[in-house]
Amino acid sequence: MLIYAHRGASANYPELTLAAYEGAVAQGADGFECDVRLTKDEVAVLWHNASMLERAGNPGLIAEMTYKEVSRAYPQILTLDEFLAFAVKNKKGVLIETKHPVISGNRIEEVVVENLHATKGIEKIDVSVMSFSWFAIEKMKRLDPSIPTTFLMHKNSQWFQAKLSSATSIGPGINELREEPIRAMRIKKLGKSLNVWTVDDAADIKLCEKVGVDILITNMPSHAREVLRYP
Structure with missing residues (x-):
């Protein structure tokens, strides 16, 4: 089971920053996860929420600000x-989540592919583009079918979406997997790999190992390695 750092080693560093990803390397992560949004001038940046308020104290929306304005508000x-x-320099795999719904629609997938x-x-x-949007995953297939994808699922996601998705991987949340571990077997029977988010509790980490999770996404890579007794 591979360990990917959720927004970097985000339990110890500001999420989605270079410091967080450098920390993930130091903690032995096999790869990185990130969230991507488009600025007004179509620069793809690593950011989770639509607004900059929570992290930067700026009420502006990423989609309505230029990259220059965004970087001025949050230099990191x-x-x-x-x-x-x-990631390439450090030979680490990446999981790239495109956020939806957004003002730019599915333009973000086009920019990610570019x-x-x-x-x-x-x-x-290793690269996989992820989304909770079924349509975004299908857009990725049309843009470049050689790029692996992950269809992310939350508690309200319908099983038929996973079953009909062209994604090579399915990504349920740990809460859903914990409540219904048989989901792992159902996903594997579809011929898809299993990427689970966001796993920090020791019991959940062991559950993921038991049910055959392929990629465990965690805020604490070093903790996951310790629980799994990885060297």
């Missing part, structure tokens, strides 16, 4: 280009 912000270059194609050495690391 990473572009997708910078993130991918760092960024991936432009990243030197990207073929040397």
Whole structure:
């Protein structure tokens, strides 16, 4: 089971920053997870919420601000280009979540594909583009079917969406997997791999190992490695 750092080693560092991903490397993570949004001038940046209020104290919306305005409000912000270059340099896999719904619609998938194609050495690391949007995953297939995808599921997601998805992986939340461990077997029977988020509790980490999770997404990579007794 591989261990991917959720927004970097975000239990110890500001999420989605270079410091968080450097921390993830130090903690032995096999890969990184990130959230991606588009600025007004179509720069893909690592950011979770639509607004900058919670992290930067700025009420502006990422989609309504230029990259210059966003970086002025939060100098630590990473572009997708910078993130991918760092991952390639450190030989770490990446899970890239596109956020929806957004003002720009499915334009974010187009920009992500453009960024991936432009990243030197990207073929040397594992990549998966993720989304809770079924339509975003299908858009990725049309844009470039060679790029692996992960259909993310929350408690209200319908099973038929996973069953009909073109995604190579399914990503249920740990709460749902804990309540219904048989989900892991059902996903495997679809011929898809299993990426589970966000797993920090020791009992949940052991559950993921038991049911055959492929990628465990955690805020604390070093803790997960310790629980699993990885060297």
